Amino acid sequence: MSRYLLRRLLRTVVVLWGVSTIVFFVTRLSGDPITLMLPPDTPRAEVERVRAQFGLDRPLPVQYAIFLKNAVTGDFGQSIRQRQPAMKLALERMPATLQLAVLSFLFACVIGLPFGIIAAVRPRGWIDNFTMTLALVGQAVPTFFLGILLIILFAVRLQWLPVSGRGEWQTWVMPVITLGTYAMASIARLTRAALLEVLSQDYVRTGRAKGLSETTVILRHGLRNALIPVVTIMGLQFGTLLGGAVVTETIFAWPGLGLLAINGIRSRDYPVVQASVFLAAVAFVFINFLVDLLYSQLDPRIRYT
C-alpha cells in the first residue's frame, strides 16, 4: 500500500508540474499584458519599467525557472490587474466553485442513483423508459443551453428566481441544476447498467431463493456490487463538474474560480490564470486519489501493491 501511495504521489507531482508548465507557456504566448494595461500614449521608458517590475523583461527560460521556483511555495506572483497575490485571489474564489460543484454533485447523486435503481428493477417498464429518455436528453443538452432555458423559464417568465449572482438560496437553484444535470444523467444510466448486470448473477438468485426480501436483495446484494463502476464514473464526473463550472459560472455570473480564470484569460492576467488553473488541477487530482482509495473500501478484492 505505501509503495503504491508513493508511486501515486510521484505521478501527481509530475502531472501538476505538466499542468503548470503548459499553462505557463500558453499564457506567455498570448501577447503582452503590459501594453494592454497602460494607456496607449505611455512613454516607452515607463512601459519598460513596468515590464521589468513584473519580471517580463527577462528571457522566457529565466521567467520559467523563476515561475517554477516560486510555484513550489504556492507563490504565483502578483495579479497584474488587481495588485494582489494571484494565489490569494484564486483561493478566495475557490469556496464558491467548490460549494457549487459539491452541491451539483449531491444533486446528481440524489436524483441519479434512485432513478438508475428504479429503472433497473423493472427494465423495459414505463419508469425505465421514462427515466432513461430523460437521462439521454440530460446527457445531450449542452450546459449553456440548459442554463439559458432555465433563465428564460424561471427568471424571465415566472420571475421565481434571480438571473445571476450568489447569495440566498434562490440564487443557487439554477446554477446547481445547470451544472449537475449531465452528471445526474450519467450516474442514472450507469447505475442502471451496472445493477442490471449484477442482478443477473447467481448469488442474487440464491438470495431470492432463500427468501430474502426484494429490497435486501437489490440494495445489499445488488447495489453494493454495482457501485464500483458507478463510483469510478462519479469521480470522473466530479472532474467534469469542475470544468463545467467554467461555463456555468459565466452564464450566472457566479464568482468562482472558473469566472476568475476566464476573465484572467481575457485581460491577460497571467498570474491569476496560472494560479486558478493550478488550483483546479490540484482539486481534481486530489479527488481522483480519494476515489482510488474508496475502491479498496468498496471492493476488498482490490489491493494496492
Place this chain on the structure above:
Amino acid sequence: MASSVATAQLQEAGPALRKRRSRWRSIPPSVLVFVVIVIAIVLMAIAAPLIAPYDPDSGNLRGRLLAPSWLPDGNPAYFLGSDEQGRDVLSRMIHGARISLAVGFAAVLIGGLLGSLLGLLAGYFGRAVDEIIMTLADIQLAFPFILLAIAVIAVVGPSLRNLIIVVGISGWVTYARIARAQVLGLREREFVVASQSIGGTSWRIIFRHILPNILSPLIVVASLDLARTIILESTLSFLGLGVQPPTASWGSMLGAGREYINTGQWWISIFPGLLLTLTTIGVSRIGDWVRDVLDPTMRNI
C-alpha cells in the same frame, strides 16, 4: 439457391456472427428515428444555400428582433423570427449546421487518428514511450480542458481551423487509452510474435497486424465522441471563441441571443439551442447503438 448457400455460411460462421449481422440489419425503431433525423440535418447542412430562405449574414436593420411568424405579434416574413441585426434566424440555423457538423466530424477524425496512434505506440513499445504518453494523458485529464482551449484560442486567434484543431486535440486521451489497452492484449499473441520472428518491422506489425484487430472499439469510441465534439464546438462558439461574425454557428447564435433573453426575444437563442440538442441526442443515440452492435462490453466508457 443462393440464399440457402448464404444461410449455410452464416450457420457455419457460428451464432456470434449471425447475431451480429442480424443486429446490423434490424435497426430498432427508436434508433431509426434518430438516424433519419441526423441524416436530414446533414443533408440540410450540405444544401444550406439552396434551402435557406434568406442570406444568413446580411441583415435588415429595420427588421430587427421580429417575432416568429406564427406568434400573435409575429412578422410573416420570418418563420423563426429575426435577430438583433435583422437577420433571419431560420437561415442562420440552416447555415450554422455546416459549422457545427464540420467541426464535430473533423475534430473526431483528428482526435481519433492522434489518440489511436499514440495509444498504439504506448501499448506496443511500452516502457518509456508508454510512460511519457500516458503521463501526457494524465496531465490533459487533470485540468478543465475548456480553460486550456480558451487560453490557446486567445493566443492563436479564433478561426475555423484553430477551432477544429483545439476541439480535435481535446479528445485524444480516450482513443489512446482504449487503443493501448487493446494492444496490450494482442502484443503477445502468436500472429504478432510470428511476424516479429520472421523480421516484420514494428510499423508493419502495428499497422498490418494490430490495427485491424482493434478498429471496432475505436469506431465505438469515435461514434460516442461525436456528440462531445459538437457540444465543445458550440460551447467555445457560445463564449465567442469559435468562428467569427458574421458567420453563424449554433453556439455563437446562442451567445448573441443571450443578450436578449431578459427583454423577451427568446427565439434568437432557443431555436438554435433546440436544433443543437436534437443533433446531439440523435448522434449519441446512434453512438450507443453502434456500441451495442460492435462491442457491448464497452458499456462503461
